[in-house]
Amino acid sequence: xxxxxxxxxxxxxxxxxxxxxxxxxxxxxxxxxxxxxxxxxxxxxxxxxxxxxxxxxxxxxxxxxxxxxxxxxxxxxxxxxxxxxxxxxxxxxxxxxxxxxxxxxxxxxxxxxxxxxxxxxxxxxxxxxxxxxxxxxxxxxxxxxxxxxxxxxxxxxxxxxxxxxxxxxxxxxxxxxxxxxxxxxxxxxxxxxxxxxxxxxxxxxxxxxxxxxxxxxxxxxxxxxxxxxxxxxxxxxxxxxxxxxxxxxxxxxxxxxxxxxxxxxxxxxxxxxxxxxxxxxxxxxxxxxxxxxxxxxxxxxxxxxxxxxxxxxxxxxxxxxxxxxxxxxxxxxxxxxxxxxxxxxxxxxxxxxxxxxxxxxxxxxxxxxxxxxxxxxxxxxxxxxxxxxxxxxxxxxxxxxxxxxxxxxxxxxxxxxxxxxxxxxxxxxxxxxxxxxxxxxxxxxxxxxxxxxxxxxxxxxxxxxxxxxxxxxxxxxxxxxxxxxxxxxxxxxxxxxxxxxxxxxxxxxxxxxxxxxxxxxxxxxxxxxxxxxxxxxxxxxxxxxxxxxxxxxxxxxxxxxxxxxxxxxxxxxxxxxxxxxxxxxxxxxxxxxxxxxxxxxxxxxxxxxxxxxxxxxxxxxx
Numbered sequence: 290x291x292x293x294x295x296x297x298x299x300x301x302x303x304x305x306x307x308x309x310x311x312x313x314x315x316x317x318x319x320x321x322x323x324x325x326x327x328x329x330x331x332x333x334x335x336x337x338x339x340x341x342x343x344x345x346x347x348x349x350x351x352x353x354x355x356x357x358x359x360x361x362x363x364x365x366x367x368x369x370x371x372x373x374x375x376x377x378x379x380x381x382x383x384x385x386x387x388x389x390x391x392x393x394x395x396x397x398x399x400x401x402x403x404x405x406x407x408x409x410x411x412x413x414x415x416x417x418x419x420x421x422x423x424x425x426x427x428x429x430x431x432x433x434x435x436x437x438x439x440x441x442x443x444x445x446x447x448x449x450x451x452x453x454x455x456x457x458x459x460x461x462x463x464x465x466x467x468x469x470x471x472x473x474x475x476x477x478x479x480x481x482x483x484x485x486x487x488x489x490x491x492x493x494x495x496x497x498x499x500x501x502x503x504x505x506x507x508x509x510x511x512x513x514x515x516x517x518x519x520x521x522x523x524x525x526x527x528x529x530x531x532x533x534x535x536x537x538x539x540x541x542x543x544x545x546x547x548x549x550x551x552x553x554x555x556x557x558x559x560x561x562x563x564x565x566x567x568x569x570x571x572x573x574x575x576x577x578x579x580x581x582x583x584x585x586x587x588x589x590x591x592x593x594x595x596x597x598x599x600x601x602x603x604x605x606x607x608x609x610x611x612x613x614x615x616x617x618x619x620x621x622x623x624x625x626x627x628x629x630x631x632x633x634x635x636x637x638x639x640x641x642x643x644x645x646x647x648x649x650x651x652x653x654x655x656x657x658x659x660x661x662x663x664x665x666x667x668x669x670x671x672x673x674x675x676x677x678x679x680x681x682x683x684x685x686x687x688x689x690x691x692x693x694x695x696x697x698x699x700x701x702x703x704x705x706x707x708x709x710x711x712x713x714x715x716x717x718x719x720x721x722x723x724x725x726x727x728x729x730x731x732x733x734x735x736x737x738x739x740x741x742x743x744x745x746x747x748x749x750x751x752x753x754x755x756x757x758x759x760x761x762x763x764x765x766x767x768x769x770x771x772x773x774x775x776x777x778x779x780x781x782x783x784x785x786x787x788x789x790x791x792x793x794x795x796x797x798x799x800x801x802x803x804x805x806x807x808x809x810x811x812x813x814x815x816x817x818x819x820x821x822x823x824x825x826x827x828x829x830x831x832x833x834x835x836x837x838x839x840x841x842x843x844x845x846x847x848x849x850x851x852x853x854x855x856x857x858x859x860x861x862x863x864x865x866x867x868x869x870x871x872x873x874x875x876x877x878x879x880x881x882x883x884x885x886x887x888x889x890x891x892x893x894x895x896x897x898x899x900x901x902x903x904x905x906x907x908x909x910x911x
Contacts, residue, residue, distance in 0.1 A: 321679075321907040323650040324881060325668075326376060326638065327874045328899035329626040334368060336622050339614075341595070341604035347622060348387040355624045358613040359385060360405040361459075366622075367393070367403045367412075374639025375632070375649070376897035380414055394428065397641060399865055399898050402456055406463045411498060413438075413457040413466055417896055421862040421880075423453040425468055427498060438496065439470070444503050446472030449841055451489075453863040456516050460523050465495045465502070467517040467526050469867060476842050476860075479537035482820055485843055486875045487860065489536045489868035493517045493528055495557070507555045507562075515867040520554070520577045527554040527565075527575045527583055531869065539571055539869035540877065545590040550869070552585050552598065565598045572596070573869060576614050584621070586612050588869075595621065610870070628873060631668050635681050641896050644910045651675075654905040656851075657712040661742070662905075663687075663719050665708055672706020674721055676742060679907055687744040693723060704729050707738070709759045709801075714766040717742060720750070722758025722771070730756050730774050737771055737784065750784065757782075759801050763829065764808025770829075772800045772813075781813060783829065794831055804829075805849050810886065812837075812855055814845040824857055826886065837888040843876065846902050851909070856883045856894070858902035865898045874900050 334357040337344035347357060347366070353375070357368035366383045373379055373395060380394035380403045394400045396418055403414035412428040424440040438444070439454040446452035451471040458467045469491040478484040492508035493515075506526060507514055513536050517528045531539065531550035538548025549569040555562050565583055566572055570592050575585035583598040586609070594605040595612055612623045638647040654664040656679075663676050671691055677684035690706040691697060699705035710721040719742060724735020736753035737760050740746060750769070751757045755778055760771040769784045781794040781802050798816035805812065810826045810833070817823060822843040826835045838844040840861045847857035858879040871877040879900045884891040895901040 320645040320910040322645045322647050323905040323907050325903040326899050326901050330632050331627040332624050336620050356402050357622045359615050361407045363616045369401045377639035378898050406459050423865050425454045425457045451863050455867050460519050467495045469515045488533045490533045491515045516574045518576045520580050522580050525554045529573050536868040540871040542589050653709045657716040659716045663710045671700050674707045674710045688740045711761050713762050720760040761804045770802045812847045850906050856904045
């Protein structure tokens, strides 16, 4: 049995030593980097009776928390919190009544999904420390010693392929840890491998705490098996099971009824398999309440909430996530998430760069030479074009998406509007693409437009017969590079604004071009014949094609920094959690990277659990 007083003391002493080792960022930051993050804006831990009654906040001092669960003896609550900064996942503990909150694991890496061993001595958790990949780590609460359990030795997958480890769970006797992993799988886009956003294939594994006995206990080709939990007698492991393709739809609410799963368990010794559910609900994160009853989450759809394999009545409730039934069988802990109100402009974010403060911004931000920001207000509005001062003052709309013949329903869904506005070098014009985006481009259209910075003089630059978008001005302001998309024509084009003639720059699956500050090169994202997305640059005359990223994962959304480096959103370091558990996100584990224009000196600028992209250096350290 765990010593209650000793654990509380360790949390404030030895367990907090990780924070002292890692949090060494000096004060006096002066640079500012804006960026966009796709993640719930609110997440609070709740507790309720099994029938959903008596719902209440779990913590007396609540912030942004998730993945809460009680220790096996019911004496301690463990949870992940971002109270140290938006995007920074740390592990905390509290008493069951929500008091006595204290840090347990606080490094600048992502630390998440903590569970305590039955004897109360060892903490298992997921961390991106030591290499930025999600691995399972163990911390001895008596000595403070931390050691890596996966991603090393024989417990390591194929190089450069998915190789991350999630959702550890102790067996009732404390002799084994079960978890899910995408090791020895491939990077696969959605839509049968054609899409940018990755799907996820997971299997269930077990390992002893000393690193021996590693083996696969459940797997199914073409399927994702996740969130394992043990039965009270330790004989079975339960998990959710869905097709790999469904892991894309599982984070998109518009796929209700098309992306579904079943609750399955296996006998750990024999591998004997039992399917406990049927139907087209999206069922996730199951847990044995007894050796014969399983509770689970239904995500999205008319039955969203908590359900059971017994005759216990379901609890219908929207946007509750990560249920954890308490050891006494009387209550259930879960998180309530929301995307509204959205993160406001300039909300401070946690920074992993000692020279910069990070702040939130809406999509496609770009700074003019005279110091104004233009962006698309997608998450806060209806994908219209706005400008503002660097401090957020004098914010005003310069182009309204609505009223230009677009389907308003598509606009409100974020599938249509004015995307990627860009400044002319003299700051007098803003060019952008207006129309339909994402998968809508296959059957709808978009055209290049421009408007004066005061909102006057809006004019269409291309005729819309070929889907055109994502423009960028040349350094002299005479030309625009943009991408086209149709059944017969794809690639980058350059429009001369004086003659209105267009020349072909590239032909292929190229997108998101951006002219360098010195005008000598254009950066863009290319989908290669092997299905991989990479960052390329090319000279404006079509020569000097250069591939800047070569990792088999997806890289994209590249932009130039003022000093001529390239910043982009990439996925080289893999998933940070099970894909199906995310909400309303595309590439949920994308991190922001930076490199020199020649592809050298690549490094991460973010290390969050969420989808980070679209960076803009607003000011440099002085």
